[in-house]
Amino acid sequence: MPESRRRKPKKATAARPASTVTAKRRSPSPRWFGGMIMAFFLIGIAYLLTYYFSNGGVLGMEALGGWNILIGFGFVVIGLGVATQWH
Template sequence: MPESRRRKPKKQTQSTTTSQARRSRPPSPPWFGGLILAFFLIGIVYLLVYYFSNGGVLGMEALGGWNILVGFGFVVIGLAVSTQWR
C-alpha cells in the first residue's frame, strides 16, 4: 500500500507574527462587577419607588411618566457596561 507524502512544516509568515503582536485586554478590575450591579439595582429600585409611591416622591412629581425612562435608562447603562467586562 502506498504511503502518503509527509508535509513540510509551514514557515512563519507575517500574518502569524501580526496576530501574535495583538494582545488581549487585561481582565477588568474587581470593582467593575460592583459597578454593573449598582446600575442594575439603582434602576430597579428607582422604578419600584416610582410605582409604589405613585410618583409622589419629591422630584419624581415633576418628571411624570419620564420616571420610567430614567429607571430603565439605568438598567440599559448597566447592560452596556456589562458588555465591556472581561
Template structure:
C-alpha cells in the same frame, strides 16, 4: 452542450501580519462587577419607588412618565457596561 470552466478555489489571504501577535486585553478590575450591579439595582429601585409611591416622591412629581425612562435608562447602562466585562 459546452461545459463551463471550473473555477479554482481562492487562497485565503492572511489579514494579520505573521510577525504581529494579538495581545489579549487584561481582565476587568474587581470593582467593575460592583459597578454593573449598582446600575442594575439603582434602576430597579428607582422604578419600584416610582410605582409604589404613584409618583408622589418629591422630585418625581414633575417628571411624570420620564421616571420610567430614567429607571430603565440605569438598567440599560448596566447592560452596556456589562458587555465590557472581561
C-alpha cells in the same frame, strides 16, 4: 510526435502564516467593575419600584411624570452597556 518543453520548477517561496497579527490579550477588569455593573442595575430597579409603588408621589418624581420610567430603564441600559465591556 513533438515533445513538450519542460517547465522550470517554481521557486520555493516562504509560506506566510495565516495571520501575522497577534491579538492583544486584554487585561482582566478591575474588581470594582462588577460592583459598578450591579450598582447600575440595582439603582435602576429601585428607582422603578419606588416610582410604581408610590404612584409618582415622591418628592421630585411627581414633576418628572413619565420620564421616571425612562430614567429607571436608563440606569438598567447603562448597566447592560457597562457589562459588555467586562472581561
